[in-house]
Structure formats: C-alpha cells, structure tokens
C-alpha cells in the first residue's frame with residue numbers, strides 16, 4: 001500500500017521513501033510513500049527522479065502506485081524528486097477547472113460532464129446545447145475576480161455520507177472516507193488531484209471559446225503561466241505579421257482581408273492576361289513558321305522557364321488554327337504538352353500516350369490537348385520529336 005503524500009501536501013516535491021516492490025527488470029517501482037501523482041481523474045501524471053533514474057510514467061493501481069523509470073531502481077531507501085514546473089502547471093489548471101465548473105453551475109446552471117487536462121490547453125464539457133458569448137465573458141470575469149480574492153483552497157478527509165449532507169457539488173462516487181477540495185464559500189468537490197492552496201496561486205484565467213460536441217459544449221481554457229506564455233506567443237506572432245505587412249498590429253484585421261481581396265483580383269487579372277498572351281504567342285509562332293510539304297505547320301516550344309498555366313493555355317489555343325501541331329517541353333517540372341488543330345485528324349491524347357509509352361513515360365489527354373512526363377530530358381525530347389514529326393526524317 002502506497003501512502004500518497006500529495007494528498008496532504010501538493011507543494012511537497014522532495015521526499016525520502018523505501019522501494020518495497022519492483023518488477024519488469026526494476027523499471028516498475030513501488031514505494032511505501034510517494035509525492036508522485038499518478039494519471040487519474042483527467043489529470044496527467046507527474047515526472048521527476050527516483051535516485052538517478054528518471055520517472056517517465058506513474059500508474060495508479062488502487063492500493064499501490066507504480067513508478068515507471070528509465071533505469072533500474074533496487075529495493076531499499078531512495079530519494080524522490082517531483083518536477084516542480086509540471087506539478088505547478090497541473091495544480092493551476094486543475095484548481096482553475098474546479099473554480100470554472102463551480103461558477104458555471106452556480107451562475108448559468110451548466111453542469112460539468114467531463115474534464116480533460118491537455119498539454120496545450122484544458123477543456124470542460126458542459127451539459128448544455130449552447131453557451132452564449134456574454135456568458136463566457138461573465139464567467140471569465142467572475143473566475144478572475146475569485147483569483148484576486150485569494151480564497152483558501154482546503155483539503156479535508158470526510159465520511160462520504162456526512163460530506164454529502166454538508167454539501168458537495170456532485171454526489172460522491174464511493175462510500176467511506178473521501179477527499180474533499182473546498183474553495184472557500186464557492187465549492188466543495190470530491191477529488192484526488194493536486195490543487196493550489198489559495199485561488200491567487202491559480203494566476204490569470206483565459207477562456208478559449210466553445211466547441212459543440214453532440215448535444216453538449218466543450219469549453220477550452222488556460223490558467224496561470226500558460227496564459228502568460230499564450231499572450232507572449234500570440235503577441236510575437238502578431239508583431240511578426242505586422243512587420244511583414246508594414247502596419248500596426250491594430251491594423252491587421254482590416255489590412256489582411258483587404259490584401260486578400262487585392263490578391264484575388266490580381267490573380268483574376270493575371271489569368272485573363274495569360275490567356276491573351278497564350279493565344280497571341282501561338283498565333284505568332286504559327287505565322288512565323290511555314291507549312292511543311294504536307295501542309296502542316298509544326299511548332300515546337302522549349303521555354304527556359306515558364307508558368308505551367310500559360311503553356312497549357314498555349315496548347316489550348318492550337319485547336320482553331322489551320323493544320324497545325326504543337327509540342328512544348330518544359331524542364332521544371334519535366335513535362336510535355338501536345339496539341340493538334342481541329343482539322344489535323346490527329347488525336348492528341350492517343351498520339352502522346354503512344355509516344356511516351358516507347359520512352360518509359362506516361363501521359364494522355366483529349367482529342368485536342370494532351371500532357372505527360374518522362375524519366376529524363378532526352379526521353380521528353382524524343383517524345384516531342386515523335387509526336388510532331390512522326391516518321392518524317
């Protein structure tokens with residue numbers, strides 16, 4: 001049976017104990033007493049050290065608590081040290097949750113269904129279908145008022161029936177002796193977790209908004225040091241954005257949407273211009289090149305760098321020309337485009353697919369426009385020659 005030191009003193013981080021059992025090559029250790037909190041009630045376990053071994057997990061097995069360590073710990077005396085930063089964080093989040101659950105119930109009749117303490121934020125699920133914004137603002141203000149009042153948070157051990165008679169937020173889940181956490185004149189809840197001793201130690205509280213889940217809502221929140229870290233990170237992100245946008249942080253909410261609209265309009269303008277450029281380029285190439293003795297104009301285009309959309313539109317501009325075939329080869333990405341005029345009687349998709357098949361490439365398309373790729377620049381070039389010149393020398 002492990003004596004749970006954290007039940008009586010959540011601030012205790014250093015303790016001496018005796019290893020009374022071990023298993024799994026001495027990587028699972030049971031002590032006669034421990035300040036390590038095991039994962040339970042939605043609260044994650046503590047981390048820290050037993051001797052020189054790191055405690056990486058703490059498991060609640062009812063009568064005993066198992067410490068999972070990264071290096072063997074033998075029987076006998078050992079010094080334990082609980083990581084203070086993680087413990088303090090959990091105490092802040094957990095006590096904040098008691099306070100928020102109590103205030104939400106008393107003020108709005110929202111009862112807590114479940115709680116979760118996550119690595120980035122914590123959540124409380126309330127048994128209501130909707131939570132208006134003004135209630136959240138009121139809840140946040142009320143909770144921060146109680147923090148400022150520095151009310152005592154007390155731990156007591158009481159008989160379950162007597163405790164319920166004296167008033168508990170929820171009926172106790174067990175009989176016999178239970179542990180009760182009281183926030184003076186605000187809340188009495190049965191709980192086995194670690195909590196601060198005064199509400200002022202919770203620090204600031206920030207509600208993160210509501211998410212609908214089935215018929216309930218789930219509210220995210222941050223407490224204590226997490227609020228400060230959140231404010232600092234968000235502030236830094238906004239400063240960086242403002243610097244990039246060359247404006248003040250307060251102007252971001254109007255400037256960013258305005259820039260988005262501007263970019264959208266410019267993209268539409270660019271697309272129109274690209275289409276015009278594509279048509280006139282192909283027309284100019286068509287005019288510059290004379291027909292072969294079979295009357296077909298054969299255009300091959302090898303741009304050094306060109307936007308794929310403009311090359312694609314050039315290919316699409318070939319269909320209305322008179323007796324023409326067009327191939328474009330680009331290197332980044334390695335692509336071949338092939339297009340035929342409507343009067344050419346040449347199926348672009350089938351022709352390109354066959355040509356690429358002989359050089360280890362793949363591709364295809366419609367009767368007029370096709371596109372594909374091949375494993376090398378030489379292979380692409382060979383495919384281009386095949387589709388444009390066929391068997392001609």
Ligand SMILES: [Zn+2]
Nearest residue numbers: 094191192193
């Ligand atoms: Zn608790």
